[in-house]
Amino acid sequence: MSARFDPVPDDRFTFGLWTVGNPGRDPFGGPVRATMDPDHIVRGLAKVGAYGVNLHDDDLIPFGASARERDRLVAAFQQTLRDTGMVVPMATTNLFSQPIFKDGAFTANDPQVRAFALQKTMRAIDLGAELGAATYVFWGGREGTEADACRDPRTAWNRMRDAIDFLCGYVKDQGYGLRFALEAKPNEPRGDNYLPTTGHMLHFISTLEHHEMVGVNPEVAHEVMSGLSFPHAVAQAMACDKLFHIDLNGQKIGRYDQDLRFGSEDQKGAFLLIRLLEGTLGGKRYDGPRHFDAHAYRTEDEAGVWAFARGCMRTYKILHARAEAFDRDPEVRALLAEQPDAALDPLLAAGYSRGKADALGKLTIDVDAVARRGLGYERLDQLLLEHLLGVRGG
Numbered sequence: 001m002s003a004r005f006d007p008v009p010d011d012r013f014t015f016g017l018w019t020v021g022n023p024g025r026d027p028f029g030g031p032v033r034a035t036m037d038p039d040h041i042v043r044g045l046a047k048v049g050a051y052g053v054n055l056h057d058d059d060l061i062p063f064g065a066s067a068r069e070r071d072r073l074v075a076a077f078q079q080t081l082r083d084t085g086m087v088v089p090m091a092t093t094n095l096f097s098q099p100i101f102k103d104g105a106f107t108a109n110d111p112q113v114r115a116f117a118l119q120k121t122m123r124a125i126d127l128g129a130e131l132g133a134a135t136y137v138f139w140g141g142r143e144g145t146e147a148d149a150c151r152d153p154r155t156a157w158n159r160m161r162d163a164i165d166f167l168c169g170y171v172k173d174q175g176y177g178l179r180f181a182l183e184a185k186p187n188e189p190r191g192d193n194y195l196p197t198t199g200h201m202l203h204f205i206s207t208l209e210h211h212e213m214v215g216v217n218p219e220v221a222h223e224v225m226s227g228l229s230f231p232h233a234v235a236q237a238m239a240c241d242k243l244f245h246i247d248l249n250g251q252k253i254g255r256y257d258q259d260l261r262f263g264s265e266d267q268k269g270a271f272l273l274i275r276l277l278e279g280t281l282g283g284k285r286y287d288g289p290r291h292f293d294a295h296a297y298r299t300e301d302e303a304g305v306w307a308f309a310r311g312c313m314r315t316y317k318i319l320h321a322r323a324e325a326f327d328r329d330p331e332v333r334a335l336l337a338e339q340p341d342a343a344l345d346p347l348l349a350a351g352y353s354r355g356k357a358d359a360l361g362k363l364t365i366d367v368d369a370v371a372r373r374g375l376g377y378e379r380l381d382q383l384l385l386e387h388l389l390g391v392r393g394g
Helices: 038-047 067-084 111-130 153-174 198-206 220-224 230-239 267-278 302-328 330-336 354-361 367-372 377-388
Strands: 013-016 052-056 090-092 135-139 179-183 214-216 290-292
Touching: 013 302, 038 052, 038 067, 038 302, 090 111, 111 153, 153 179, 153 198, 179 198, 198 214, 198 230, 220 230, 220 267, 230 267, 267 302, 267 377, 290 302, 302 330, 302 377, 330 377
Parallel strands: 013 052, 013 290, 052 090, 090 135, 135 179, 179 214
Antiparallel strands: none
């Protein structure tokens, strides 16, 4: 096995306590692995080459723990971070596991639920800031419905807006310097979730009071499960300068949220995603951590969990190398080269003017000749596959 693709902290790969710590429970069966202590997880991740660890509040501090127990657990966790050199780039709040959130958290009809959700999130933000997190993620797992008549969706969106505006104000007032990243999902655990795609989230952000400090956290599975292109969602977020964090995993189209090992499904999609994130085509590179929100198969013991974690990171690095080779390939570069046209280029850039409109209106374009021109995309796609399969390039 080539050491070239072994992960190192400089790769900035991260995992959640809830990912490698998943005991293999599913809706049809209980745990198959022992629950791992958070400090044990951090030490294990450090050994396999990860850069950092992310967490929900309840992953580290049991729900309902006393202030004294909370402080003891945080102090021990911080010592483990120092011992291992690991960091906490991102934190989030569990607003979905407890029964009180059965009708949502920020969007619930009961104002006491909404108040408790804000209270819990403020405390969790305090924890994230204490651990050094730079990004705070919001996944609205219960923000949706089964019985859609329970509320006007516009009411839910307004409640969500009020909550995010409030929490932005809280972060600014505390001087934390955190940025928020909103995570979309079309359904599950609710029948339908509000703000179901990254595109929905990007528009929602534009309506916020402090929109400059809020971006998105797209997840592979959450877009792919409904048949959408994840690279397109990420590209849109990057074009808007709103890709504040990213969740990497594997997913089959049309299934429940599987959270499979990154690259274990749709290698072509993963290749195109990494090509975007790493800027191998020439665009701006994503400079945040590469976070794996995935779980080991239920068949695995703890050794299998660490093999899963290494596999996520190695696959990313292998696909990164393949993307670099693809975009260096002279034949690929020739197929992708734009054909400059001194007459047309000035007319197609930098917006409208009356002069450009007049010039465009007078153009004579041989429509049939342009339509007959082959673009070579079959060859381009074959070259992509040959690079992906390792029979061409480095």
